[in-house]
Amino acid sequence: MTVSSATASPRSGTRDRILDAALALFAEKGYEATSMREIAEQLGITKPALYYHFDSKEDIVRALLADIETQVDALVAWTKAQPPGPDLRRQVLERWTDIMQAHGITAFKFVVANRQVVHEISPDRSGMVACMHELYRLLAGPEASVEEQLRVRIALMSVNMAGIVGAGIDAPEEEILATARRLALELMPAAE
Amino acid sequence: MTVSSATASPRSGTRDRILDAALALFAEKGYEATSMREIAEQLGITKPALYYHFDSKEDIVRALLADIETQVDALVAWTKAQPPGPDLRRQVLERWTDIMQAHGITAFKFVVANRQVVHEISPDRSGMVACMHELYRLLAGPEASVEEQLRVRIALMSVNMAGIVGAGIDAPEEEILATARRLALELMPAAE
DNA sequence: GTCTATAAGAGGATAGAC
DNA sequence: GTCTATCCTCTTATAGAC
Secondary structure, three states, X not given: OOOOOOOOOOOOXXXXXXXXXXXXXXXXXXXXXXXXXXXXXXXXXXHHHHHHHOOOHHHHHHHHHHHHHHHHHHHHHHHHOOOOOHHHHHHHHHHHHHHHHHHOHHHHHHHHHOHHHHHHHOOOOOOHHHHHHHHHHHHHOOOOOHHHHHHHHHHHHHHHHHHHHHHXXXXXXXXXXXXXXXXXXXXXXXXO | OOOOOOOOOOOOOHHHHHXXXXXXXXXXXXXXXXXXXXXXXXXXXXXXXXXXXXXXXXXXXXXHHHHHHHHHHHHHHHHHOOOOOHHHHHHHHHHHHHHHHHHOHHHHHHHHHOHHHHHHHOXXXXXXXXXXXXXXXXXXXXXXXXXXXXXXXXXXXXXXXXXXXXXXXOOOHHHHXXXXXXXXXXXXXXXX
16 A cells, blocks of 8 residues: 555655655654654665655655545535434444545554654644544534543544554454444444 | 552652653653653753663653553463453453553553553563553454454553543543443453 | 763754766 | 765763762
């Protein structure tokens, strides 16, 4: 799974190779623990070559998140336009899983393992963290009990966590994600 | 909640104050993104004072994890001595939640947010990550399906995640954790 | 037990040649 | 588009006075 696009993957130039290498390293070692030197070395190029393609280290993260943030943002907008209820929760959960599946397990290993940076990159309304909180709010509703709020949150996070805790399970990525979606659906509050 | 001990908290000397400050910063900003200077500044002391109490930055993490690792290690040993089955899964989940609750939400905000470092500190059998994998194995059993394996893993992780996703919920820490434990129990495979 | 001062190195980032 | 060489800052960690 290349990072350049969720639909097609030409994996053409150096820019995409940088994004792939950075994503893997960030997901594995963490953003702060990964240096520009390491990314360059892994590709057999030098640091300045990195800076020809990206303005900064932060810029690489921005590029990594751009695609996924657009889709999550669209999901939030769509959710706002729907009537609330159990059926909406099911539909959002499916779309959420689809977005994650389209980007591959490494992508949200990265998101989960670098929550702080992901948040700092775009603390505004279009950021991943902000969008997730908006989804929590929309799906739980204003009058939700503690249990209902927690159900919604753990359900959505479970899909993301599947990318991490599923690491040692001998099964294809698709099966793990599909199973996680089913379990998450179980968790969602059933009634309105 | 002081860090020095899970049972009593004399919060006596500078050493404990350092641990408290470091835990808060590591949980909030991440281990790599937190410098010794920041920890010192927060306490109104200087860096060398830190090094009087701890040999290195890594040494602080070791101290932070020592207590919790001992308890998780004991839980694994206890689990090994029990006959497997649904009842064992329920009991382990309760003990797991108790351990987390005893250390406070900040403690496993720290563990979850710094998975990489926590793993590197003790990659051997007594580390937190290794212990969790051992628990996965013991609770799921050798013949577990993908769904059963994922149920066990997401259930245990849900308790930990509650410390993070529960942040915005207006309820006491105890209620959030107790609720998370109930939801996690729902997730556990019911039959043998 | 805490300080001032400093060493030694790695990090992100840039200038300018090719 | 990639390189060599370099800058500046910040980091972890230590030496030695008080």
